[in-house]
Amino acid sequence: MPLIDWLFLILLALLQMFAAGHALLYKRDPRAAWAWIVTCLLFPLLGPVLYFLLGINRVRTRAKKLKWHWPLLHAELNFDEDCCLPTSPEDTTICDFIVSPQFNRIAQVSEAITKRPLFSQNNIRVLFNGEQAYPAMLEAIDQASESVFLVTYLFDTGVVGRQFVQALSRAWKRGVDVRIMLDGIGEYYSYPRVGRLLKKHRIPFTRFLPPRIYPLSPFMNLRNHRKILVVDGRIGFTGGMNIGHRHLAKNLDNPSRIQDIHFRLTGPVANQMEQVFLEDWGFSTGNYDLEARTPTRGAGEAVCRTVTVGPNQDLNKLNVILVGAVAMAEERVRIMTPYFLPTRELVGALQSAALRGVQVDIVLPAKNNLPFVHWATRNMLWELLMYGVRIYYQPPPFSHAKLFLVDDAYAIIGSANLDPRSLRLNFEMVIEVFEDGFGRSMTRHMDFIIGESREVSLEEVDGRSLPERFRDSFFWLFSPYF
Numbered sequence: 060m061p062l063i064d065w066l067f068l069i070l071l072a073l074l075q076m077f078a079a080g081h082a083l084l085y086k087r088d089p090r091a092a093w094a095w096i097v098t099c100l101l102f103p104l105l106g107p108v109l110y111f112l113l114g115i116n117r118v119r120t121r122a123k124k125l126k127w128h129w130p131l132l133h134a135e136l137n138f139d140e141d142c143c144l145p146t147s148p149e150d151t152t153i154c155d156f157i158v159s160p161q162f163n164r165i166a167q168v169s170e171a172i173t174k175r176p177l178f179s180q181n182n183i184r185v186l187f188n189g190e191q192a193y194p195a196m197l198e199a200i201d202q203a204s205e206s207v208f209l210v211t212y213l214f215d216t217g218v219v220g221r222q223f224v225q226a227l228s229r230a231w232k233r234g235v236d237v238r239i240m241l242d243g244i245g246e247y248y249s250y251p252r253v254g255r256l257l258k259k260h261r262i263p264f265t266r267f268l269p270p271r272i273y274p275l276s277p278f279m280n281l282r283n284h285r286k287i288l289v290v291d292g293r294i295g296f297t298g299g300m301n302i303g304h305r306h307l308a309k310n311l312d313n314p315s316r317i318q319d320i321h322f323r324l325t326g327p328v329a330n331q332m333e334q335v336f337l338e339d340w341g342f343s344t345g346n347y348d349l350e351a352r353t354p355t356r357g358a359g360e361a362v363c364r365t366v367t368v369g370p371n372q373d374l375n376k377l378n379v380i381l382v383g384a385v386a387m388a389e390e391r392v393r394i395m396t397p398y399f400l401p402t403r404e405l406v407g408a409l410q411s412a413a414l415r416g417v418q419v420d421i422v423l424p425a426k427n428n429l430p431f432v433h434w435a436t437r438n439m440l441w442e443l444l445m446y447g448v449r450i451y452y453q454p455p456p457f458s459h460a461k462l463f464l465v466d467d468a469y470a471i472i473g474s475a476n477l478d479p480r481s482l483r484l485n486f487e488m489v490i491e492v493f494e495d496g497f498g499r500s501m502t503r504h505m506d507f508i509i510g511e512s513r514e515v516s517l518e519e520v521d522g523r524s525l526p527e528r529f530r531d532s533f534f535w536l537f538s539p540y541f
């Protein structure tokens with residue numbers, strides 16, 4: 060065999076061993092580690108290439124260093140009567156007077172993990188589907204006087220998307236600081252790409268981890284899934300909605316219509332949302348000179364905190380908070396999510412809660428827009444049903460809403476699903492909400508949805524045909540990648 064062939068084989072073997080070794084050292088999920096190791100060893104060239112493109116799930120950002128430089132965290136703001144401000148990175152004390160004793164421990168867990176303060180005096184308005192959310196968002200953009208910061212995963216260029224581009228263009232022309240962040244992969248879901256329209260209108264925008272051939276980007280699998288709109292640092296919008304006609308759920312002629320929930324927030328938490336955007340903007344552009352403005356007093360009763368999730372220093376934080384909240388539930392836990400492939404820790408926490416008498420309800424879409432996720436989920440539902448967890452299938456149209464409730468007074472809202480992609484791969488942002496009124500309103504909404512849904516029984520899951528079992532089990536094997 061020629062020397063060049065021997066050198067190629069040696070190089071190929073070294074590449075395989077390096078990729079397999081990297082997966083062994085850095086993968087936290089043993090199933091994912093085994094899958095990538097086997098892929099790298101069985102497919103000499105394709106395996107390592109796929110691993111470097113899709114399997115490297117850590118990036119470095121400066122967010123951890125930045126958090127203690129934002130004005131909103133400075134103790135000299137004298138805002139102590141209205142929020143809980145730490146005085147140093149080591150100070151993780153929770154202010155008892157803004158969180159009821161029942162939820163103080165949940166607040167302590169998230170405070171220690173996020174190093175972000177709780178803010179009171181926030182107001183939250185629930186917006187169902189695009190029919191309610193889009194007019195409110197467009198109105199806020201049209202009334203902006205200082206800044207408009209927007210990040211979204213999908214930005215459709217149909218009628219709805221062009222309405223947003225026009226509103227952003229009007230704001231930019233009247234001197235408002237407009238900054239748009241597009242996900243480097245999500246932008247390709249529509250044609251023409253929205254970046255072309257923004258460039259045409261000279262609206263400043265950046266792409267988050269766009270795919271590149273040279274220099275090759277090893278982070279194609281890591282997406283910015285956050286949905287954040289912050290206007291003048293005072294009004295924030297977040298939830299499950301992207302920007303596009305699919306979220307116009309009342310349009311019965313729309314074959315791709317979906318249901319979703321978005322939220323309009325005013326008060327100091329909007330400033331934290333602005334901080335999250337600026338951290339992402341700095342990471343994407345290299346410009347970390349922008350500063351979040353001083354938080355303003357609000358008029359609401361909600362106590363809130365932003366929680367960032369991502370494959371950087373925020374890895375696994377949301378999962379720890381969810382497990383802790385379920386463990387501390389006294390009466391009920393309710394979950395609504397389109398994609399449900401929870402971690403083993405969260406499955407155990409839900410099982411334990413049901414066994415000690417906590418009512419655990421999980422609402423999933425009866426028909427998923429990603430069938431393979433639905434099949435993978437069906438493979439693990441028996442683990443919850445056999446311990447008394449109630450599973451419900453919500454009838455069409457497909458529900459993209461995300462909601463997590465504990466004891467009708469603690470909620471987590473935002474962009475994250477309960478699957479490996481949101482918990483480990485995507486950059487997400489959720490908001491903790493401590494408020495009885497908001498919790499009760501979301502409980503009533505869940506009651507209504509459950510009343511329209513079909514409960515799934517253990518007998519139904521166990522009664523699947525053998526081909527269905529093989530199909531569901533097969534796709535479940537790939538769940539670490541979903």
